[in-house]
Amino acid sequence: MAEPQDTRVAVYLDFDNIVISWYDRVHGRNAYSKDRQRIQDDPADAEVAERLKSATIDVGAIIDYASSFGTLVLTRAYADWSSPVNAVYRSQLVARAVDLVQLFPAAAYAKNGADIRLAVDAVEDMFRLPDLTHVVIVAGDSDYVPLAQRCKRLGRYVVGVGVAGSTAKSLAAACDEFEAYDSLPGVERAAAQAETPPKKPTAKQSQGARKESRASAEKDEPTTDDQEQATATLVRALRLGHDKSDGDEWLHSSAVKTQMRRMDPSFSEKALGYRSFNAFLKSRADIAELEESGHERLVRLIGS
Numbered sequence: 001m002a003e004p005q006d007t008r009v010a011v012y013l014d015f016d017n018i019v020i021s022w023y024d025r026v027h028g029r030n031a032y033s034k035d036r037q038r039i040q041d042d043p044a045d046a047e048v049a050e051r052l053k054s055a056t057i058d059v060g061a062i063i064d065y066a067s068s069f070g071t072l073v074l075t076r077a078y079a080d081w082s083s084p085v086n087a088v089y090r091s092q093l094v095a096r097a098v099d100l101v102q103l104f105p106a107a108a109y110a111k112n113g114a115d116i117r118l119a120v121d122a123v124e125d126m127f128r129l130p131d132l133t134h135v136v137i138v139a140g141d142s143d144y145v146p147l148a149q150r151c152k153r154l155g156r157y158v159v160g161v162g163v164a165g166s167t168a169k170s171l172a173a174a175c176d177e178f179e180a181y182d183s184l185p186g187v188e189r190a191a192a193q194a195e196t197p198p199k200k201p202t203a204k205q206s207q208g209a210r211k212e213s214r215a216s217a218e219k220d221e222p223t224t225d226d227q228e229q230a231t232a233t234l235v236r237a238l239r240l241g242h243d244k245s246d247g248d249e250w251l252h253s254s255a256v257k258t259q260m261r262r263m264d265p266s267f268s269e270k271a272l273g274y275r276s277f278n279a280f281l282k283s284r285a286d287i288a289e290l291e292e293s294g295h296e297r298l299v300r301l302i303g304s
Contacts, residue, residue: 006071007070007133008131008133009067010072010074010132011063012078012121012122012138013075013078013098015078015079015114016078016086017114017141019079019089020032020085021162022163023055025164025166027054035048039052040083040084043085052085057089058187059093061181061186065179065184065185066161070133073129073132074099075096075098076098076099076118077093077098077100080102115141118144118147119146122137132156133157134157134158134159138160139160140162140167140171142171145171148171158174159178159179160172160174160175160179160265161180163180164180164182172264173266176262182271183268183270222273231287233260233264233267234288237256237263238288238299240259242300250298251299253277253281253299257277287301289302
């Protein structure tokens with residue numbers, strides 16, 4: 001995207017969503033639901049505290065990523081800040097000039113209505129601040145799809161951030177660009193953090209823990225389907241580029257990546273295990289030919 005020189009960014013964090021999703025990413029599917037009562041009853045318990053610590057969200061990584069799009073005009077985080085799992089973040093959020101919006105659970109299952117409040121505030125801000133150019137939505141719930149679509153209709157560039165494996169594909173598709181929290185600079189991969197064993201496990205508990213650990217490790221790695229989907233997206237992007245290039249045989253790799261992100265906002269070469277987009281292209285040498293001369297990186301579809 002060719003961004004204007006003065007880009008102004010609004011950031012909205014469904015903090016409960018991102019914290020719970022990352023806790024589940026680190027400790028296994030539905031781990032937070034299973035541990036919720038223990039966390040509420042005694043967050044200072046040594047085992048509980050260790051599990052919370054190993055699933056700590058890097059707030060700075062999220063805000064720094066959002067700032068890469070331009071000047072942060074406002075940053076809001078929505079959560080029940082009286083909950084122990086959220087309260088530990090208050091000081092560092094305030095230190096980063098994040099406005100904390102207090103929400104209270106409206107039902108026994110702790111649904112706090114963050115999606116409605118966040119969406120209402122975001123739409124109001126777009127009319128109140130017409131110079132906003134970018135909206136960053138940090139969440140994973142498909143309930144935010146209408147908000148992303150409305151932001152785009154109002155002319156804003158929409159960036160989504162969510163935990164891999166817990167984000168609705170429809171939300172990623174509704175954004176102009178989507179980045180997995182796991183892939184942000186400075187964020188440690190989930191598998192490296194989930195190292196806290198239960199105390200004195202029984203044989204049955206040990207077997208379950210091993211299964212959960214294997215499932216977590218498998219979830220952390222890109223699947224064959226992920227790789228095949230990325231390859232198919234690359235082929236389509238190259239064909240579109242060649243069709244629109246007025247006969248040019250070679251395309252700039254940056255333009256190809258931009259087109260891939262337009263077709264699939266969740267595409268990320270890092271999430272697929274590659275250090276750079278060039279490394280991703282080189283791994284598809286049977287499909288795409290890469291030419292590097294000086295600072296230029298050119299690519300073409302083999303057989304085009």
